[in-house]
Amino acid sequence: MNDIRVRFAPSPTGYLHVGGARTALFNWLFARHHGGSFILRIEDTDVERSTEESARQIIQSLTWLGIDWDEGPLKGGDYGPYFQSERLSLYREYSQKLLDEGKAYLCFCTQEELAREREEARKQGRPPRYSGRCRDLSLEERERCLEEGRRPVIRLMVPRQGTTVVSDLIRGEVSFENKVFDDFIIVKSDGMPTYNFACVVDDSTMKISHVIRAEEHLSNTPKQMMLYRALGFSLPKFAHVPMILAPDRSKLSKRHGATSVEEFREQGYLPEVIVNYLALLGWSPGDNREIMGIDEIITEFSLDRVSKTAAVYDTKKLTWLNAHYIRETAVDDLIKTALPFLEKEGILREPVPDSTYQKLRDAVEAVQDRVKTVAEIPHAVSYFFSDDFEYEEKGVNKHFKKEGVADLLRAARERLAEVEPFDLETTEKAYRALIAERGIKGGQLIHPTRVALTGRTFGPGLFDVMVILGKERTLERLDRAIKMIEKL
RNA sequence: GCCCCCAUCGUCUAGCGGCCUAGGAUGCCGCCCUCUCACGGCGGUGACAGGGGUUCGAAUCCCCUUGGGGGUACCA
Numbered sequence: 157m158n159d160i161r162v163r164f165a166p167s168p169t170g171y172l173h174v175g176g177a178r179t180a181l182f183n184w185l186f187a188r189h190h191g192g193s194f195i196l197r198i199e200d201t202d203v204e205r206s207t208e209e210s211a212r213q214i215i216q217s218l219t220w221l222g223i224d225w226d227e228g229p230l231k232g233g234d235y236g237p238y239f240q241s242e243r244l245s246l247y248r249e250y251s252q253k254l255l256d257e258g259k260a261y262l263c264f265c266t267q268e269e270l271a272r273e274r275e276e277a278r279k280q281g282r283p284p285r286y287s288g289r290c291r292d293l294s295l296e297e298r299e300r301c302l303e304e305g306r307r308p309v310i311r312l313m314v315p316r317q318g319t320t321v322v323s324d325l326i327r328g329e330v331s332f333e334n335k336v337f338d339d340f341i342i343v344k345s346d347g348m349p350t351y352n353f354a355c356v357v358d359d360s361t362m363k364i365s366h367v368i369r370a371e372e373h374l375s376n377t378p379k380q381m382m383l384y385r386a387l388g389f390s391l392p393k394f395a396h397v398p399m400i401l402a403p404d405r406s407k408l409s410k411r412h413g414a415t416s417v418e419e420f421r422e423q424g425y426l427p428e429v430i431v432n433y434l435a436l437l438g439w440s441p442g443d444n445r446e447i448m449g450i451d452e453i454i455t456e457f458s459l460d461r462v463s464k465t466a467a468v469y470d471t472k473k474l475t476w477l478n479a480h481y482i483r484e485t486a487v488d489d490l491i492k493t494a495l496p497f498l499e500k501e502g503i504l505r506e507p508v509p510d511s512t513y514q515k516l517r518d519a520v521e522a523v524q525d526r527v528k529t530v531a532e533i534p535h536a537v538s539y540f541f542s543d544d545f546e547y548e549e550k551g552v553n554k555h556f557k558k559e560g561v562a563d564l565l566r567a568a569r570e571r572l573a574e575v576e577p578f579d580l581e582t583t584e585k586a587y588r589a590l591i592a593e594r595g596i597k598g599g600q601l602i603h604p605t606r607v608a609l610t611g612r613t614f615g616p617g618l619f620d621v622m623v624i625l626g627k628e629r630t631l632e633r634l635d636r637a638i639k640m641i642e643k644l
Numbered sequence: 645g646c647c648c649c650c651a652u653c654g655u656c657u658a659g660c661g662g663c664c665u666a667g668g669a670u671g672c673c674g675c676c677c678u679c680u681c682a683c684g685g686c687g688g689u690g691a692c693a694g695g696g697g698u699u700c701g702a703a704u705c706c707c708c709u710u711g712g713g714g715g716u717a718c719c720a
Binding site for chain 1: 645646647648649650651654655656657658667668669670671678679680681682683684712713714715716717718719720
């Protein structure tokens, strides 16, 4: 492992959504490509919104995706702890240092005062920036405020002149006039560090070499650079990856349906599909490859092939990719991932006995290229496991209400009764013979039979269905359908 | 309001001055295969936001406009 160190630093305030997952993935790919370290750090300094449950959830989602970390929660490492809430003494140490060196100061303004000032400034068309009033507080004034029990925040003294230039690996040089920034808060009145401060202290003390994060942080970067300078830390390299937008081009949020990794999992998407798809959102290998295995992506990944344009994620393409992977997956592996779904839908219970497993295997194989998600499998195979199904109305109208269908099915039933062994070849031969004798089109017999056996007008090849069901159940279902048709 | 970023088919993208009458994928449409539905194969639809420059030559470089996104919090 070399000295390339990157991190993913989510705040545990909700599920891991596709944007976060993509950021995590790019960091991870970068680390794996270069043989560096990938660190997971939990940014739980927002006491109000952070939850342990959310942290657990994020960790679970990352694990499911196969994004593993070299240092972080559950794993440890030489630069821990990896929860910011456990690093408070570190932030205290550095904020005190800034205070001692006169690079930061205590501010006693209340949130109400500040809000009022902002409002005032907005009305007058001035930028809503903090005035810097408390910079010049006298020692006495400070003492008095402290004695009154006011809880100050700590602000960084920001240079009023000059320019801060961010050197971004993806966007090139981006410059900011220092005067657009105010003396921003680095420690809140509850003693917790703000994002910009904790982030800098941690990235530096954790020896992060490349800060790869979403573009929404680009505007924060000059502030962080000011902190690096004030603290005497050396700068990491920055790379701001484009955002992922919801289909309506707005920022991703809860109201956009399935945006969390967890939801995609529940909907029957495969982790390797999410990874493949996400890798292609904002990055491409440079040629026309789209279906790429994880190892392939790792060897090809490079930051200079990351685009600058925000991407809208499109579940249509995700679904296509998922269907493709499902087709390519070995049946036994597919069954393994489908089992929880099958169980949930009451199709079967674990442990699956050998005899059932064989049937399950045949059934899954039969529907494998007909489903787009694993979650569709239970419904697709349900009639193989339950005799108790309804006939589709469309099928009844179209195929059961035809003249002479009952008679035709009766004839078919008699032929099939004599078929031995009952396999693909023999069943089809029997049917073809009957079709020829009657001088009808294949579909005229095959369609009503399918409705009789499955209740549906679509599905796997009819003879596959017969063989998987077995002779006995095939005949039973034909009998049942004939009876039903006669009552129509 | 101010600051920053971005701009190729509906969507994801290739393109880094001539190879572009702009390539691939997905979606959609049609045809073929076929017992249905899928799969697969073939074909079609569809984009350089607009305007100025620079250049022998611009999707590619520069400027403006427009549009989209982000930031501007005691959120991260």
